[in-house]
Structures are given as C-alpha cells and as structure tokens.
Amino acid sequence: xxxxxxxxxxxxxxxxxxxxxxxxxxxxxxxxxxxxxxxxxxxxxxxxxxxxxxxxxxxxxxxxxxxxxxxxxxxxxxxxxxxxxxxxxxxxxxxxxxxxxxxxxxxxxxxxxxxxxxxxxxxxxxxxxxxxxxxxxxxxxxxxxxxxxxxxxxxxxxxxxxxxxxxxxxxxxxxxxxxxxxxxxxxxxxxxxxxxxxxxxxxxxxxxxxxxxxxxxxxxxxxxx
Amino acid sequence: xxxxxxxxxxxxxxxxxxxxxxxxxxxxxxxxxxxxxxxxxxxxxxxxxxxxxxxxxxxxxxxxxxxxxxxxxxxxxxxxxxxxxxxxxxxxxxxxxxxxxxxxxxxxxxxxxxxxxxxxxxxxxxxxxxxxxxxxxxxxxxxxxxxxxxxxxxxxxxxxxxxxxxxxxxxxxxxxxxxxxxxxxxxxxxxxxxxxxxxxxxxxxxxxxxxxxxxxxxxxxxxxxxxxxxxxxxxxxxxxxxxxxxxxxxxxxxxxxxxxxxxxxxxxxxxxxxxxxxxxxxxxxxxxxxxxxxxxxxxxxxxxxxxxxxxxxxxxxxxxxxxxxxxxxxxxxxxxxxxxxxxxxxxxxxxxxxxxxxxxxxxxxxxxxxxxxxxxxxxxxxxxxxxxxxxxxxxxxxxxxxxxxxxxxxxxxxxxxxxxxxxxxxxxxxxxxxxxxxxxxxxxxxxxxxxxxxxxxxxxxxxxxxxxxxxx
Numbered sequence: 001x002x003x004x005x006x007x008x009x010x011x012x013x014x015x016x017x018x019x020x021x022x023x024x025x026x027x028x029x030x031x032x033x034x035x036x037x038x039x040x041x042x043x044x045x046x047x048x049x050x051x052x053x054x055x056x057x058x059x060x061x062x063x064x065x066x067x068x069x070x071x072x073x074x075x076x077x078x079x080x081x082x083x084x085x086x087x088x089x090x091x092x093x094x095x096x097x098x099x100x101x102x103x104x105x106x107x108x109x110x111x112x113x114x115x116x117x118x119x120x121x122x123x124x125x126x127x128x129x130x131x132x133x134x135x136x137x138x139x140x141x142x143x144x145x146x147x148x149x150x151x152x153x154x155x156x157x158x159x160x161x162x163x164x165x166x167x168x169x170x171x172x173x174x175x176x177x178x179x180x181x182x183x184x185x186x187x188x189x190x191x192x193x194x195x196x197x198x199x200x201x202x203x204x205x206x207x208x209x210x211x212x213x214x215x216x217x218x219x220x221x222x223x224x225x
Numbered sequence: 226x227x228x229x230x231x232x233x234x235x236x237x238x239x240x241x242x243x244x245x246x247x248x249x250x251x252x253x254x255x256x257x258x259x260x261x262x263x264x265x266x267x268x269x270x271x272x273x274x275x276x277x278x279x280x281x282x283x284x285x286x287x288x289x290x291x292x293x294x295x296x297x298x299x300x301x302x303x304x305x306x307x308x309x310x311x312x313x314x315x316x317x318x319x320x321x322x323x324x325x326x327x328x329x330x331x332x333x334x335x336x337x338x339x340x341x342x343x344x345x346x347x348x349x350x351x352x353x354x355x356x357x358x359x360x361x362x363x364x365x366x367x368x369x370x371x372x373x374x375x376x377x378x379x380x381x382x383x384x385x386x387x388x389x390x391x392x393x394x395x396x397x398x399x400x401x402x403x404x405x406x407x408x409x410x411x412x413x414x415x416x417x418x419x420x421x422x423x424x425x426x427x428x429x430x431x432x433x434x435x436x437x438x439x440x441x442x443x444x445x446x447x448x449x450x451x452x453x454x455x456x457x458x459x460x461x462x463x464x465x466x467x468x469x470x471x472x473x474x475x476x477x478x479x480x481x482x483x484x485x486x487x488x489x490x491x492x493x494x495x496x497x498x499x500x501x502x503x504x505x506x507x508x509x510x511x512x513x514x515x516x517x518x519x520x521x522x523x524x525x526x527x528x529x530x531x532x533x534x535x536x537x538x539x540x541x542x543x544x545x546x547x548x549x550x551x552x553x554x555x556x557x558x559x560x561x562x563x564x565x566x567x568x569x570x571x572x573x574x575x576x577x578x579x580x581x582x583x584x585x586x587x588x589x590x591x592x593x594x595x596x597x598x599x600x601x602x603x604x605x606x607x608x609x610x611x612x613x614x615x616x617x618x619x620x621x622x623x624x625x626x627x628x629x630x631x632x633x634x635x636x637x638x639x640x641x642x643x644x645x646x647x648x649x650x651x652x653x654x655x656x657x658x659x660x661x662x663x664x665x666x667x668x669x670x671x672x673x674x675x676x677x678x679x680x681x682x683x684x685x686x687x688x689x690x691x692x693x694x695x696x697x
Contacts, residue, residue, distance in 0.1 A: 009484050015491040022495070102487040102513050105494035168547040213550040215562030216543055217602075221554055 001122045003045070003112070006027045006036040006059065007051045007078070016049065025112070033057040040066055040073070047074040047115050049108070050095075058094045067094035074115035078103070093135045105172045110166050111118040114157060125194070127162040130207030130222040134162050143204040151180055154197040161220035170217040194218055246404045257392050269377060273360045275341060277373040279321070280313055284321070284366035291315050291368030293322040300324075308378035310350075310357065316370050324350065328428045332374045338363050340370075347376060355379070421445040425454060437465040471523070478523070480597050482516050518643040521580070522629070525647065530574045530654040537568035538675065541575055542603050545582045549590070553599065558590045564603035571607050571675045573655050578673075581651040581659075583610055584644040585671045589613035607657075609674040614668045623661050648673070 003020060005027050007013040010116050013029040019101050020027040028043075030036050040048070040062075041104045052059040063075055077098040096115050099108055116123035119136070127134040138142045138154060141148045150158065160177055174190050198210045285294050295303075303309055303324040308349050312323035312332035316448045323329025331350070338361040347357040359376025425441040432439045440461060443454045459515040490513060506578070546562040553560040589599040592615030600612045618626060625631050627649045633643040645659075648671075652659045657675040 009488075011488045012484065012491065013490060015495065019491060019495055101483050102490050105491050132528065157513050165552050168550045170543075170547065211550075213546060213560055213562070214598075216546050216550065219550060219554070221551065224555075 001025050001046045003027045004036070004039055004043070004045045004048045006033075006048065006054065006062070007031065008054050009051075012051075015105070016108070019109065020112070023109045023113075031055070033059065033062050036062050037065065039078060040071065041069075045073055045114055049076045049077065049112065052077060052079045060095075063094045072120075072147065074118065076108075076111055076115055076123060114164055114167065117165070119163075124163075127159065127165075129162050129165045129220055132158075132162070132201065132206050132208050143201065143206045146204060148200060148204050149170065150197065150200065153189075153193050155198070157193055157197055157218075158220075161218060165208075165220055165222070168213050168217050168219045172217075186199065234419070235412045238415060240413060242408050243404055246400055246407075250400045250519070253396075254392060269358065270344070270360070273375050273377065274362075275361060276309070276311070276375045277342070277362055277364060280311055280371070280373050280375065281364035281366040281371060284313065284368045284371045286368040290319070291321060291366065291371055295322070308355075310359075310377075310616055311375045312374065313374075314372040315368075316372070317362075318372075321371065324364070327351065328374075328376070330406045333521060335361065335374075337372045340364070340373075344373075345376070346642075373557050418447045421447075423449055429457070432461065433540065437461065437468050437684055476522075478520065482520070486513055513645075516569070518647060521647050522643055525650045525654070528628070530577050532573045532577075534573070534575065536571055536573045536575045536578060536608065538571060538609055539564040539567075539569045539603050541579050542582050542601055542609050545579055545586060546601050546647070549583065549586050553586075553590045557595045558593050559596065559598040560586070560590065560601070561598055562601045565605045569603055569605055569607060571655075573675065574651075577651045578609075581648045581673060582611070584648050585611040585673075588644060589615070589669075589671075592616065593647070609673040609675075610670055611672075612664045612668060612670045613667075614664070617663050617667060618669045 001024070003025050005013055005016050005020070007016060007029060008031045010031070013031065017027045017029055027049075028039065028045075028094070030039055031054070033054050036048075036050070036054075036059075050059045050062065059077065063077075066073065066075070074096045075094065078101055079098055083175040096118075097111055099111055111124060113123060117127055118124055125136050127136060132141065136159065141150055141155060141158060148149050156178060157174055160174060173191055178190070178193075194210060194212070201210065208220055211219050211221055213219060278296075279299070280293070283293055283295050283299070284291050286292075303311060310324060310328045312329045312336065313321045315321055316337070317335070318337060320329040320333050325333065328350070331347070340363045342360040342362040344358070344360050347359070349355075350357055356379045357376040358379055359374060361372065363370050363372045370674065385458055421444070425446070428439060428441055440458045441454045443451045446454060450678045463491040486509070490509050493502065493509055496502055543562050543564060550560050563606055586599060586601060588614075589611050593599055593613045594615070597614040599614075600610075602610045602612070604610070627645050628642075629646040631646075652673060655675055657673060659671060659673055661669055661671050
C-alpha cells in the first residue's frame with residue numbers, strides 16, 4: 001500500500017518512512033504544499049499523512065483543494081495541540097483524522113490502518129484484529145482458521161468494531177448502524193448483542209477482545225502478547 | 226453609596242474649603258474689630274479736641290486773671306458721675322476749673338502742655354477707679370493761652386463689641402451657608418469632572434491578557450488627568466508588546482521542543498531492545514508530557530482563553546473518555562462515563578475544558594489500582610466529576626495539589642506537577658472552580674463546577690455594577 005507523507009522536518013519524514021515501511025507500507029515523502037499538490041494529482045495513493053505547518057503554506061489548504069477536486073483519499077493530519085484549538089480541528093476541512101504531536105509511532109500506524117479499514121479503503125475488504133479476520137465482501141468471520149457463524153446484527157457490530165480497531169465505537173453509532181436492520185431496536189439490544197458476540201469470540205479463542213467503556217461504547221482491542 | 230475614603234477628592238475639598246472659610250471668617254472678624262477700635266479711637270480723639278476747643282471758648286478774662294464761665298448745660302454735662310472729665314489751667318499753671326475737682330489736683334502736677342495736643346491715659350482714677358484716656362493742650366482763648374485737659378472714661382469697647390455683634394448678626398451667619406453652598410458646588414463639579422475618570426476606570430478594568438488592545442480614551446477628561454491616561458496608554462502599549470513577545474516565544478518554544486522530542490520518540494519506538502529501552506521510552510514519554518504541560522501553562526499565562534462559545538459538557542466529557550479509553554485499557558484500568566440525557570450547556574472553551582477533564586482522567590487512571598475503574602460523570606447543574614479508586618488525597622494536601630510543580634510523595638504520576646495547576650487555571654478562566662473530596666467508597670473525587678447557564682451568570686455579575694453606578 002502506498003502512502004504520501006507530507007512533512008517538512010527531514011528527520012521526522014525519514015523516521016515516518018522507515019516506521020511505515022516496517023508496518024508494510026510504501027511511503028513517499030514530500031516537504032512542501034506545492035509538491036504535495038503535484039504528487040497527489042499524479043499518483044493514486046491509498047492515504048496521506050499531512051503535517052499542517054509547511055514552509056510554503058498551510059496543509060489545510062492542500063486538503064481543501066484535494067476535496068474540491070473530488071479526491072477522497074483518506075487524510076490523517078499531524079498537528080500541535082494549540083494549532084487544533086486555533087483552527088477548527090481540520091476535520092471540517094475534510095481531514096479524516098488527526099494526531100497531536102508528539103505522537104507515538106504505533107499510534108500513527110494504528111490510525112493509518114483504521115483509515116484504510118474504512119469501507120472503500122485499501123484495507124476495507126479484509127479486516128483483521130488479532131487472529132480474527134473479517135471478509136467484508138463474503139461477510140465471513142473467522143477466528144484463526146475456524147469460521148465463526150454469527151447472526152447478522154452481531155456481524156454488523158463486529159465489522160464496525162474491527163474497522164475502528166483499538167478505538168471506542170460509541171453506542172449511539174452502533175445503534176445508528178443497526179437501525180436500518182431492525183424495525184424496532186430495543187434499548188438494550190446493543191448490550192445484548194455485544195454480550196453474545198464477546199462470548200462467542202472468547203469461546204472461539206480470539207486474540208482480540210471487546211471491552212465495554214461504560215456510558216460511552218465499546219472497543220475491540222488486540223490482547224497483549 | 227460607598228463610604229468616602231480619606232483620599233477622596235471630594236472629602237479633601239470639603240475639609241479644605243471649610244478650613245479656608247473658618248480662617249477667612251476669623252480674619253474678617255479680627256480686621257473688623259481692629260477697625261472698630263481704630264475708628265472709635267479716632268472718633269474719640271476728634272471728640273476730645275472739639276471739647277477742648279469748646280472749653281477754651283468759655284475762658285474769659287477776669288479781674289484775677291482768666292476764668293472759666295461754662296454755660297449751665299455744659300456744666301451739667303461735666304457733672305460728677307459723667308464719664309467725661311476736664312481741667313483748665315491758666316498759663317501760670319493755676320487750675321481755673323476742674324470736674325471733678327480731683328482731676329484738677331492731678332493735672333496741677335503736670336507741666337503745661339504745648340499747643341500740640343499730647344495724649345495721656347489715667348488708670349484707677351475717680352471713685353469708680355476707672356481708666357481714662359484724654360488729651361492735654363494749650364489753646365488760645367479770649368483770656369489768652371490756657372491749658373485744657375479733657376478725658377473720657379475708656380468705653381470704646383462697647384462700640385467695638387457692638388460692631389462685632391452687628392457683624393455676626395448681619396454678615397457672619399452667611400459664612401456656614403456659603404461653606405455649604407461652595408462645597409456643594411465643588412463636589413458637583415468634581416463629580417462631573419471625574420465621571421469620565423470613572424468611565425475609563427471601567428474600561429481599564431476590562432484590560433487583561435486577553436484584551437491587551439484596549440486603550441483608555443481621553444475624551445471629556447479633565448486636562449489634569451489626560452497626562453496620566455496618556456502614560457497609562459503608553460504603559461499598555463509596552464505591556465501588549467511584552468505579551469506579544471511571550472506568545473511568540475511560546476509558539477517558538479513549542480515548535481523547537483516538539484520536533485526533537487518527536488524524533489527521539491519515533492527513534493525509540495523503532496528500536497528493538499531490552500528493558501533499558503522500555504525505561505528510556507517511558508522517560509521520553511514523561512518528557513513529552515512535561516513539555517506539553519509547560520507549554521500549556523505558558524500559553525494559559527500569555528493568552529487568556531476565549532470562553533464565550535457554547536459548550537456541551539456531556540459531549541466534551543464523553544469525547545475525553547472515548548479518546549482515553551484505549552490508553553486506560555492498555556494500562557489495565559477501566560473507565561466509565563455517566564451523564565444526563567441531553568446536553569449540559571455552558572459558556573466556555575471546548576478545548577480547554579477537554580484538557581482539564583483529560584488531565585483529571587489521566588491522573589485518576591495513573592493513581593488507580595489495576596482493574597480499578599475511573600468514573601467520569603456530568604451533572605445537569607454544570608459539574609464534571611472524576612472519581613478514582615486510588616489511595617485518595619490526604620486532607621492536608623487538598624490545597625497543595627493545585628500548586629504548580631507540586632508532586633506528592635508517592636509520585637506515581639510521571640508529570641511535572643503541572644496538571645492540576647493547569648486545570649485550576651482553566652477553571653479560573655471560566656469563573657468556575659475545582660474541588661477535591663474523598664470518594665464515597667475511597668479514592669479521590671475531583672469536581673469541576675461551571676456556572677450552569679452563562680447568561681444567568683452574566684446577568685448576575687452585571688447587575689451589582691449597574692446598581693452601584695446608579696447610586697454613585
């Protein structure tokens with residue numbers, strides 16, 4: 001998978017490229033807005049990691065332009081925290097996610113993978129978490145080599161949890177996703193489904209577990225080795 | 226109205242005008258009395274001269290030298306008991322006539338006067354032991370030169386006290402009235418003159434790190450105060466520059482420190498290694514956190530928060546929980562959120578409030594035992610509480626923990642001791658408060674208290690100002 005890294009600090013750009021390389025990505029690095037525009041226009045990248053403070057302008061401008069041209073490439077923004085406060089998050093401009101500097105490389109890779117796991121993303125067809133794999137086309141779930149038979153709604157919940165692996169999926173989001181599937185969604189429907197799903201995964205020997213964040217939602221996390 | 230201070234211009238004016246009037250009144254009275262005495266004296270001397278001349282007219286030549294032939298009315302006027310006395314001597318010193326006779330005896334011992342009047346005073350003369358003032362002069366008469374001495378009992382005091390009484394009755398009563406009226410006018414003028422000063426005081430009260438661009442207007446100001454206002458404005462210019470420099474420094478420092486830290490962090494992440502590397506990673510993580518906090522503090526000091534947007538506490542708190550949950554789970558701690566249905570709206574700064582809650586949650590997670598749960602809850606009244614299952618905060622430390630760079634002995638945290646100081650700064654900027662108390666089942670419970678409705682809060686704070694402006 002090919003990523004574009006827009007970062008003007010050469011040492012960081014270098015580190016990003018090698019870390020992403022170890023994670024199985026091929027990363028091209030550019031240092032200016034102009035180069036970013038030109039490279040994006042020419043090459044079909046799977047995702048872009050973009051530093052906002054660039055020598056020849058604001059990274060947000062690059063995002064805005066790309067989106068106006070109909071480029072829907074997933075964009076992860078790197079920024080300092082006070083910069084987020086000064087602008088309105090960049091997410092409104094069309095960024096898909098942002099990371100606050102300084103960040104841990106593992107977090108950057110996790111976020112990048114999460115972006116690629118979105119429907120239509122480069123990792124969007126075959127989702128993986130620990131030894132769980134989810135084929136979003138065949139809608140088959142397997143743990144290790146064993147196929148796991150799941151009801152429709154549990155499958156849908158697992159899909160969302162896997163697409164946002166390691167991050168909290170608010171309960172409201174799950175309710176929204178399931179709304180179309182049930183004529184009437186009972187108030188405790190989600191907890192019940194999650195409860196069943198969790199047990200099936202544990203019983204199946206999955207190396208990723210569903211955690212409950214009471215009052216907010218659920219998250220799927222790979223077990224610590 | 227608030228009590229007048231000793232430094233009040235109005236009070237000083239009143240006191241000094243009152244003193245001025247008292248002194249002026251006293252001086253006027255003194256001058257009047259002196260004048261009264263003076264006039265009385267001059268009148269008395271004129272009178273004495275006239276009377277001496279009068280007496281000399283009745284000196285007629287007789288067979289045994291000159292003699293005094295007083296008409297009966299005049300003689301009666303000089304009867305004993307009268308305040309006027311006289312003695313007439315011939316050129317040879319013989320007393321021609323005297324009333325009372327005792328005066329003649331006194332005068333007989335004196336040398337004859339010249340034709341220029343000479344004045345004399347008698348004390349303890351006569352049956353009433355009165356003091357007399359008189360003149361002695363040699364005058365030409367029908368019977369040749371004769372020496373006349375006339376005197377009058379000192380009764381001019383009567384005149385003077387009469388004058389003084391008149392003065393007090395007719396003029397002096399005006400003085401207190403004048404004092405009141407003048408002080409009143411003075412105070413009115415000062416009040417009017419100082420109203421622009423009060424107005425610029427109100428403007429000045431709004432100047433702070435957040436609003437360094439405000440300048441005081443010298444419109445309608447008394448000319449005496451304009452230089453002060455100009456000086457204050459120049460001081461504000463310098464302050465604004467100072468703030469700008471600090472803001473710039475903060476931004477630069479942020480950039481300069483973050484980049485090398487990011488490089489080190491990434492390098493360490495990329496390295497494969499033993500336990501030493503893990504320790505190094507946690508050291509760098511701590512350093513990252515300290516730098517973030519220092520910059521945060523510098524930023525809070527340099528730039529006041531814009532706390533004017535509408536914020537849903539429920540939203541902010543649940544987002545923080547959502548963001549920190551993966552990290553908490555990685556530390557083997559649990560985290561839970563509870564909030565009311567629907568938004569809890571306050572006026573504030575979303576990012577700053579998020580930071581405050583994040584700080585509290587991070588502390589709580591770090592102080593919780595493994596598998597312990599950190600509970601974040603939002604109350605409709607505009608409160609956010611973070612409860613941990615840790616050892617709690619000893620009561621003697623409950624104020625100290627909010628001090629900058631304060632760190633507990635247990636030092637389970639890996640920060641610089643700035644987190645809670647930042648939280649308190651943020652709450653101060655929101656005119657809210659933070660309190661810490663023991664949790665219901667142990668641990669510590671931190672609560673951020675916001676004013677539930679910013680509009681009501683604003684109305685409350687504005688009202689008293691208006692009231693005092695009306696009564697001022």
